[in-house]
Amino acid sequence: MIRLLFLVGLLVVMLASPAAAHDVKAGADLRIAQTIAGAELTLVIKATTRVPGPLRVEVIGFPSAPTLDLRLRSVTDGRVVTGAVAPGRPAQLRVEETGPHELTVGAGGESAVIPFRVLVDRGSGWEFLIYGGLFVAGLLLVGGLLTGAFNRRGRSAFVVTAVASVGLAVAALIVILDPWLPARSPDGAEPRPTDTMIGRPYVQRVVTTVPAAPAAGQEFVARVELFDGSTGRPVDDLTIHHEAMAHLVVTSEDGRYFRHVHPLRTAPGRLEVRLRADRPGRYLTYVELERTDSGGQLLTGSFTVTGSPTLSPDPAIQDTAAGTVTVMPAAPQAGRAATVEVATSGTPRPWLGMAGHLIVRGADGEFLGHVHEMGTPGNRLRFTFSFPAPGRYLAWAQYATDRGITTVPFTVEVPR
Numbered sequence: 078m079i080r081l082l083f084l085v086g087l088l089v090v091m092l093a094s095p096a097a098a099h100d101v102k103a104g105a106d107l108r109i110a111q112t113i114a115g116a117e118l119t120l121v122i123k124a125t126t127r128v129p130g131p132l133r134v135e136v137i138g139f140p141s142a143p144t145l146d147l148r149l150r151s152v153t154d155g156r157v158v159t160g161a162v163a164p165g166r167p168a169q170l171r172v173e174e175t176g177p178h179e180l181t182v183g184a185g186g187e188s189a190v191i192p193f194r195v196l197v198d199r200g201s202g203w204e205f206l207i208y209g210g211l212f213v214a215g216l217l218l219v220g221g222l223l224t225g226a227f228n229r230r231g232r233s234a235f236v237v238t239a240v241a242s243v244g245l246a247v248a249a250l251i252v253i254l255d256p257w258l259p260a261r262s263p264d265g266a267e268p269r270p271t272d273t274m275i276g277r278p279y280v281q282r283v284v285t286t287v288p289a290a291p292a293a294g295q296e297f298v299a300r301v302e303l304f305d306g307s308t309g310r311p312v313d314d315l316t317i318h319h320e321a322m323a324h325l326v327v328t329s330e331d332g333r334y335f336r337h338v339h340p341l342r343t344a345p346g347r348l349e350v351r352l353r354a355d356r357p358g359r360y361l362t363y364v365e366l367e368r369t370d371s372g373g374q375l376l377t378g379s380f381t382v383t384g385s386p387t388l389s390p391d392p393a394i395q396d397t398a399a400g401t402v403t404v405m406p407a408a409p410q411a412g413r414a415a416t417v418e419v420a421t422s423g424t425p426r427p428w429l430g431m432a433g434h435l436i437v438r439g440a441d442g443e444f445l446g447h448v449h450e451m452g453t454p455g456n457r458l459r460f461t462f463s464f465p466a467p468g469r470y471l472a473w474a475q476y477a478t479d480r481g482i483t484t485v486p487f488t489v490e491v492p493r
């Protein structure tokens with residue numbers, strides 16, 4: 078009887094624990110920064126828990142975003158649903174099945190086609206053993222009770238209890254071992270080779286502008302075309318890296334012009350963004366991206382702006398009051414970690430997954446570094462940066478507040 082009570086107690090404990098150990102993880106939200114219709118925004122495709130069902134899409138503006146027209150197409154069966162999203166007005170797009178989809182986002186005559194996969198977590202796949210074990214144990218417990226009641230000799234009751242214990246033990250073992258058991262890929266996931274450590278060739282890029290020689294003060298398109306270093310075919314397997322398909326930094330040679338934008342995918346292997354430069358001269362481009370299974374890459378290029386200077390000051394740079402940036406030590410040593418502290422105007426909110434970004438360029442443009450804020454509380458950003466060699470560096474600290482994105486330019490002299 079004592080043994081029986083113990084088993085019932087164990088059963089109650091066991092029944093309570095699988096629910097806690099098997100939260101249905103519906104995957105993470107997909108966050109993609111886009112520069113569209115002159116706005117900097119983050120598109121959020123929320124995680125799905127059931128398909129067929131609604132797919133929720135949200136948009137966060139820095140500081141504001143236009144209404145975006147959405148068109149969701151299932152690559153599997155070509156089914157299309159449409160909708161619109163604006164800040165505070167999420168869209169619900171009906172999804173019929175898991176797997177590859179394309180979300181076309183349009184505003185102000187521009188559009189991006191974002192490929193992604195609708196995934197639904199299938200659990201670890203070991204639940205059947207847990208629930209099977211519990212089911213057998215429960216069944217035999219009842220059997221054991223009956224056997225015990227009608228059979229004076231305890232032998233068969235002992236056997237039944239033993240089998241019930243084995244059922245419980247299997248269930249308990251699986252619950253305990255669950256974190257180490259191989260996880261099943263979610264429903265709708267891309268079939269993957271077993272060896273994912275091989276990586277893919279580097280991307281080769283061509284940065285062009287449309288028109289080929291843009292004039293100062295006029296809008297133009299900066300186009301990044303990505304080719305596989307081995308096959309020469311368009312590269313269309315970019316993974317989301319720091320919440321964007323690609324980060325494009327454009328600076329004038331003297332550093333007075335600075336843009337950090339997130340180009341739109343207009344075709345396989347092609348990314349485009351609209352820009353305007355106020356002065357003629359050579360402009361340097363840096364593209365940060367990541368191919369699936371292959372790590373991050375920094376691609377450099379340049380283009381030339383013609384014409385004569387326009388007098389408009391660069392609106393992207395908010396030159397806040399002097400003294401907001403402190404470099405410690407004031408004369409950093411090459412190869413040694415230095416601390417850069419930025420006093421922010423307003424409380425920073427996450428942008429591209431971080432509270433702050435620090436982009437550092439060598440005066441000649443040969444070097445570009447990019448680090449993130451370390452998680453400093455209050456209205457301060459603190460970065461650790463190692464300048465690679467003596468020389469003059471142009472730097473821009475960036476952060477987002479409710480008023481939009483603030484860029485703080487400064488220079489650092491690294492002595493010999």
Ligand SMILES: [Cu+2]
Pocket residue numbers: 321323324325337338339429
């Ligand atoms: Cu970026």
